[in-house]
Amino acid sequence: MDRIEFLKTASSAAVLLCLGISLESCSKDDDKKDLASNPFSFTITESPFNALENDGGWLLHPEQDVLLVNVGGNIRAFTSVCTHTGCSRQWSFPSGNFRCGCHGSTFNTNGNVVSGPANGSLAEFKVERSGDTVTIS
Numbered sequence: 262m263d264r265i266e267f268l269k270t271a272s273s274a275a276v277l278l279c280l281g282i283s284l285e286s287c288s289k290d291d292d293k294k295d296l297a298s299n300p301f302s303f304t305i306t307e308s309p310f311n312a313l314e315n316d317g318g319w320l321l322h323p324e325q326d327v328l329l330v331n332v333g334g335n336i337r338a339f340t341s342v343c344t345h346t347g348c349s350r351q352w353s354f355p356s357g358n359f360r361c362g363c364h365g366s367t368f369n370t371n372g373n374v375v376s377g378p379a380n381g382s383l384a385e386f387k388v389e390r391s392g393d394t395v396t397i398s
């Protein structure tokens with residue numbers, strides 16, 4: 262391989278790499294995980310999930326991209342992949358709304374947008390509770 266051929270190959274690979282990263286970061290395909298096929302469970306009395314035992318308690322699941330909140334005694338679960346540009350790990354819960362720390366969008370406990378820049382609701386997952394075991398699907 263001569264020098265020019267090497268540079269052509271290397272630059273093509275660099276372009277594909279850049280495109281791959283760019284397309285992945287913009288992908289909306291995994292905004293809602295397929296938890297129906299791969300549900301997960303936790304014990305609500307164990308830390309950190311015991312934060313959900315009281316009305317208004319919330320947490321970002323430490324391993325799943327799922328926001329959990331207790332609304333009037335019922336646990337609700339939403340994707341933590343923000344509908345703006347896909348940030349998933351910088352959430353807070355001021356004044357009873359989810360706030361994405363990337364650009365400040367807020368969502369209520371129904372997953373609906375309260376303020377942008379996001380303009381789409383957070384997808385909700387099914388929640389089943391049996392005793393202290395909560396299953397998200």
Ligand code: FES
Binds near residue numbers: 364
């Ligand atoms: S990614 Fe959440 S507000 Fe921009």
